[in-house]
Amino acid sequence: MEGFAAVDFGFAREVLQRGIAALYLVAFVSTLNQFRPLLGERGLLPAPMLLDWVGTKKSRRRMLHPTVFLYLRYSDRRLLLLCAAGIVVAAALVVGIPQLGPPWVPMLCSIVLWLGYMSVVSIGQTFYSFGWEMLLLEAGFLAAFLGSADQPPPTVVIVLFWWLLFRVEFGAGMIKIRGGREWRDLTALNYHHETQPMPGPLSRQAHLLPRWFHRIEVVGNHFAQLVVPFFVFAPLLSIWIPGPVPQIIGAVAAAIMIATQVWLVATGNFAWLNWVTIVIAFSAIGMPGIGAVEATEKRAGPPQGGAEWPLWPGIPLYWLVITSAVGLLVVALSWPALRNLFARRQLMNASFNRWQIGNAYGAFGTVTKERVEIVVEGSVDDDGLLWREYEFKGKPGDVRRIPRQFAPYHLRLDWLMWFLPLGRSLDDWFTVFLLRLLEADAPTLALLRTDPFEGEPPRWVRAVSYRYRFATRAERREGAGVWVRTRQAVVLGPLGLR
Template identity: 70%
Template sequence: MDGFAAVDFGFAREVLQRGIAAIYVVAFVSTLNQFRPLLGEHGLLPAPELMAWAKASVPGRGQDSRGPRRSAWRLRPTLFRWMRYTDRRLVALCWAGIVVAAAVVCGIPQLFTPWAPMACFLALWLGYMSIVSIGQTFYGFGWEMLLLEAGFLAAFLGSAVEPPPTVVIVLFWWLVFRLEFGAGMIKIRGGREWRDLTALTYHHETQPMPGPLSRQAHLLPRWFHKGEVVGNHFAQLIVPWFLFAPLVGLSLPGPVPAIVGAVAGAIVIATQLWLVMTGNFAWLNWITIVLAFSAIGLPSARDASLAHDPPWIVDRLPLPWLVVTCAVGVVYAVLSWWPLRNLFAHRQLMNASFNRWQLANAYGAFGTVTKQRIEIVVEGTTDEDPDAATWREYSFKGKPGDVRRVPRQFAPYHLRLDWLMWFLPLGRSLDDWFTVLLIRLLEADAAILRLLADDPFRGERPVWVRAVAYHYRFTTHAEFRTTRERWHRERRGDVLGPMALRRS
């Protein structure tokens, strides 16, 4: 680093800008494919109803019957507050986001002045925030706000005509620190399984969406799982502090501080790659890998050759650009008080935003690990008598169902319906959207059926549907050799139904 200019972080900027933009492509594609059946005009939780409620609701007139979640939504920015939501406008927004993000991935805006990539990333940030703000429970994941915050910071990395601003690179380190250290503290304060080193004895089997290698990881020796937990604590509680080592280089010449920071970033990347191999956490692990590259400084030939700068260049940065990026740093210094306090609070919040723009957020995941896997299996029948019926299962794309099927790798793509199906058994009651889902299945709704892996009735309307709870566990090596089944399951009982549409 050289004062205000992070001259050794040109490669890091390339990875950050293109990597974050690539995740935005995935996010907009995911929205394009899933938002309308889940949240569109005829969705399970229609966004127009939320918009109508928000427009009619007046602050200060008592508690709304729909609870504080929707009251909090009223404060979040969205373009659909100024233009009426329609499915067509949602599609147009998604395609615009895909085109802009793809241009950044190709490096086109970065060829011009720093204001060009800034405009692109701010457009992506505002466009995707407009979707998240009306996404309700289907967009209530921590990696949504993580992508938003990363996109905002990426707007101020500059272009190829000048080195990255030091203050923005440091803000990326601060983001990785909050993400990793926050997750580590959540675990230490959470379930006992993280302290007695048994958490990963269960996690590979009970995680929301297992991947192709999750069963093999689960069947590894117990001592290996304990080593995983120790490695996790080291990577999340110790390593993040060393991300800031290059700052020492500003006053202490030599390569050691930069090497220490790069090693810390590499450890974060390595641990995230293990999670990529053994699970399906949407783009959480992939964006963490991208963000961790912010700590890896490699001298750029272009940056090293910059000389004879014009008079409006200050420390190799244009003065207006320097003012803007420093202003962002000041704003973040103020906003960071709340997440900093949260990191060391007795009641630490997980995946929380402290401002309406979802900047400087608190992150964390899996403070506790479920010990058994309960799956809600949806079944239907075309028989008239539900008591004597032959029931057939609906197959989902990512969640376990068929005991012989190998779990597929979907990440960084986000299967929102499958993820929420994992949360269902953990709640005290079934969510409203699930009842609507069963009604849509009774109607053989084509849009909903496209979200599934298989419709056992091939578009025909079932007469009855029901939801049944099963306990799933991975089979042992011996069981697999005998049955060729990757899961063993036991029925736990009906959860809802049988249900049928009222007949006139």
């Protein structure tokens, strides 16, 4: 690093800009496919009803994060246009077209993605209440100030990405240490691979690994989240320690965190949480030679206008002012998150301002010991004697079906179904969901893997709880499926239309 310019972090900038844009593309595609049946004009939790309640009252407006739908009345068509625009802009950034212009061009493109997706998240209610939503928003905001391809990235923005990575990893580590006892006695991963919200194709194999290996997993997790994050700031020591050592330390720290996130990707489906963390971790990997060529070119002479800035020749003054102001803004907004990291009652996935910058992160402070699934069944019999199951795309259903890999794509309905058995009562959206099944609503049925009645409305629907566990190797050899399940109780229904 040389003053304002992070000359060895050109490759990191490429990964950040293109990787974050790719995840925005996934997020907008997910929204395009799922928002309307979940939250649209006839959704399970209609966004127009929320916006009507907010109305023009300033006290209620402050409860929402900024959204264009406060000024342009929501419609499914406008939501579709917003998603289409987001997909086009994100694809352009992935290809690298805006980065060929001056730095304000990719800045405006990233700001469009940030504000557009925030407009969706703000009215997404429980279906958009996940920590990775605010993580993607904050990463997208920072990515707007990485600059264009003809100049090295600003040091202040690279350091802000380190600070974001630190909050994500260290915050998650502290949540676990302060959370369930299973993280302190090293037994958490005896259960996690089996009980996580949406298992992947390798989750069963991970669960069946020896218990001593699961203890090593937990120790490795604590090391990667509680110790390693401090070392991503090591490149700053190059101010006092010449040579490559500080940069190597930062790169090794990033590599360790990337490795742990890859393991989570391989053994589960956590939407884009792990993917965006991997992308952010590349901000700590400096590669001499990529960016150094740009540095040599920039030193060839002063910028147009004759003025030469002492921190970096060739960087426009307006860009220096903008990125410095962003640095001061993020530092100011991060103070509550810093205090939260060391607070006795640490908040998990909390936003402290309307713009979702400087957030607190964390996940899985406790681990569920048993997997209980709500299975939805329907019947066409007047007496409800024969019941058939609706299959979801990502959650366990048919015990012989191997879980699929969906991440970074986010199956929102499937995730919310996992939370149902953990609450004291079934959520309001679930009752509306059952109503849509009784109506054989095509957009709702499109969210499912299979409709046992092939588009015809059932006479009755009900919800039944089952205890699921992975089959042992011996059970599989004897012909069992991937899962073994035990019926518990009918928790709702039978319900029918009058």
